[in-house]
Amino acid sequence: MGLSKHIRSFVDARFDTETAEHFINKQVHKRLPPHTGWLHVFGSLSLLLYLSQTITGILLLIYYRPTPEAAHKSIQYITAEVNFGWLYRQVHAWGATLMILAVVLHMTRTYFFGAYKKPRELTWVTGVIIFIVTITFGFTGYLLPWNQIAFWATTVGTESANQIPVIGEWLRYFLRGGDAVTGETLSRFFVVHVIILPWILTGLIAVHLFLMRATNLATLEKVGEEKPLQPDQGIPFFPVHVAKEGVVAVLLLAGLVTLSVVAPWEIGEPANPLATPAHIKPEWYFLPSYQLLKYFEGPHGAFIGILACSLPFALLLFWPFMDRGKHRHPKKRPVAVGVGLVAVLAALFLGVLGHLSETDRTVFGRTYHFDLLGRPHQVTPSSDLSQRKHAE
Amino acid sequence: MNKRMNAMEKQPTRRGFLDWLIGLCSVVTGAALTVPGLLYLWPAARGGASEDVEVPNASGLAPGQSAILQVRGKAVIVVREQTGFTAISAVCTHLGCLVKWDGSRKEFLCPCHAAVFDKNGAVVSGPAPAPLPTYRVKEVDGKVYVSVA
Numbered sequence: 001m002g003l004s005k006h007i008r009s010f011v012d013a014r015f016d017t018e019t020a021e022h023f024i025n026k027q028v029h030k031r032l033p034p035h036t037g038w039l040h041v042f043g044s045l046s047l048l049l050y051l052s053q054t055i056t057g058i059l060l061l062i063y064y065r066p067t068p069e070a071a072h073k074s075i076q077y078i079t080a081e082v083n084f085g086w087l088y089r090q091v092h093a094w095g096a097t098l099m100i101l102a103v104v105l106h107m108t109r110t111y112f113f114g115a116y117k118k119p120r121e122l123t124w125v126t127g128v129i130i131f132i133v134t135i136t137f138g139f140t141g142y143l144l145p146w147n148q149i150a151f152w153a154t155t156v157g158t159e160s161a162n163q164i165p166v167i168g169e170w171l172r173y174f175l176r177g178g179d180a181v182t183g184e185t186l187s188r189f190f191v192v193h194v195i196i197l198p199w200i201l202t203g204l205i206a207v208h209l210f211l212m213r214a215t216n217l218a219t220l221e222k223v224g225e226e227k228p229l230q231p232d233q234g235i236p237f238f239p240v241h242v243a244k245e246g247v248v249a250v251l252l253l254a255g256l257v258t259l260s261v262v263a264p265w266e267i268g269e270p271a272n273p274l275a276t277p278a279h280i281k282p283e284w285y286f287l288p289s290y291q292l293l294k295y296f297e298g299p300h301g302a303f304i305g306i307l308a309c310s311l312p313f314a315l316l317l318f319w320p321f322m323d324r325g326k327h328r329h330p331k332k333r334p335v336a337v338g339v340g341l342v343a344v345l346a347a348l349f350l351g352v353l354g355h356l357s358e359t360d361r362t363v364f365g366r367t368y369h370f371d372l373l374g375r376p377h378q379v380t381p382s383s384d385l386s387q388r389k390h391a392e
Numbered sequence: 393m394n395k396r397m398n399a400m401e402k403q404p405t406r407r408g409f410l411d412w413l414i415g416l417c418s419v420v421t422g423a424a425l426t427v428p429g430l431l432y433l434w435p436a437a438r439g440g441a442s443e444d445v446e447v448p449n450a451s452g453l454a455p456g457q458s459a460i461l462q463v464r465g466k467a468v469i470v471v472r473e474q475t476g477f478t479a480i481s482a483v484c485t486h487l488g489c490l491v492k493w494d495g496s497r498k499e500f501l502c503p504c505h506a507a508v509f510d511k512n513g514a515v516v517s518g519p520a521p522a523p524l525p526t527y528r529v530k531e532v533d534g535k536v537y538v539s540v541a
Binding site for chain 1: 433461487488519521
């Protein structure tokens with residue numbers, strides 16, 4: 001009797017393995033709806049990135065030091081001295097941005113295919129919370145290198161909390177661990193990033209996957225008219241869909257390593273609490289909010305701006321309970337699809353404006369200065385940059 | 393018969409009382425564990441009473457020039473004018489970036505969202521919702537001190 005058989009008989013004598021085996025077989029041989037295709041791989045892609053972030057995060061933790069004096073130096077040490085440290089740092093940084101992209105694409109697919117409708121409302125809600133937690137991961141992790149851009153992006157981000165009436169000042173003080181961004185803030189963000197959020201995300205993913213398997217993937221049939229898939233219907237989860245996910249996983253790993261080599265993230269200058277760099281901008285996923293905030297001025301402008309930035313998240317959270325239509329097929333949901341398209345285009349438009357704002361760009365031989373609000377102004381040879389800026 | 397049974401059901405029972413007591417104890421225990429945890433997370437106050445902090449090399453500043461320093465954790469800009477020194481918070485009231493002094497225009501400019509303040513901290517243009525706070529400055533024996541309340 002081989003070792004594996006010995007182990008098997010040992011486990012069989014103590015646990016009800018037959019039930020577990022039956023459960024696993026049932027899940028593996030489940031049939032997926034006929035429309036399941038390449039657009040359905042973003043969920044598992046997000047999961048893969050979560051695993052990659054966990055592994056690379058643990059590896060980085062071995063050498064990272066969360067103090068203002070040592071944080072930036074430890075990142076330099078990881079990059080320059082530790083074997084393959086540069087690779088793990090880059091894969092972690094690129095993995096963070098790709099994970100947010102994968103979650104956004106997964107949500108977009110779910111939205112347009114109407115998969116959030118009954119009985120999958122809670123799967124959607126846990127998904128939106130996962131999205132918010134993923135963004136919070138990005139925000140807290142961003143500070144850890146303790147460089148200029150990280151320090152000031154965190155200053156602006158936490159200052160936003162101050163605009164909330166009544167509790168704003170209290171909240172900012174609590175988030176920063178004091179009046180300003182200091183070592184106390186770094187400690188707090190570090191703990192949230194490496195201990196609290198990972199456990200929350202792990203729990204949320206477990207619930208999300210359980211709900212997803214319990215209610216199966218959504219078909220394109222109307223709510224209440226979904227029929228269970230027979231063994232000869234739809235697409236087999238294994239091996240057909242798993243093979244697609246495998247292909248995407250390999251491409252992702254190749255992409256992560258390629259991006260790490262050809263487009264490495266800069267370490268940047270160490271944080272200087274007495275000098276704000278010019279034109280600091282947040283990461284791409286915060287650009288729409290960053291740009292939107294600029295349009296609200298006056299005594300309560302920032303607060304109204306923060307409300308405007310929070311509204312899409314609230315809408316996402318409650319959308320399954322607002323859109324009560326029975327249809328799932330995108331062609332039969334013109335209003336929901338229209339709202340979704342407008343939201344995606346608005347986010348892209350604001351993001352592009354945010355990216356272009358306060359820069360000079362040459363288009364077809366003409367140079368334009370994009371002002372604070374993203375409006376282009378043609379630069380003439382006589383115009384002076386400082387004058388233009390001041391005119392804004 | 394039914395009335396009598398209903399009356400018996402409504403009467404307090406030992407089991408019901410114990411259930412209620414266990415529930416109460418759970419809430420009290422939970423609160424007793426949570427409150428210290430929340431208080432622990434609240435940042436410990438630092439700094440103490442207001443004190444005067446010397447501006448390094450203040451005598452080296454020409455009229456119209458400025459220096460930035462931290463006073464009790466707050467960024468402060470000290471500007472030398474013809475008549476003396478002024479101290480003003482460097483923290484933009486919009487979203488917390490540090491403003492810069494433009495000596496030629498006699499204005500403070502925020503590099504993040506282009507808020508502009510005059511030399512007294514009043515908002516000139518841009519998204520800032522409030523003026524920059526000013527601080528007390530005093531000169532003693534040729535040295536300049538700033539005090540942040």
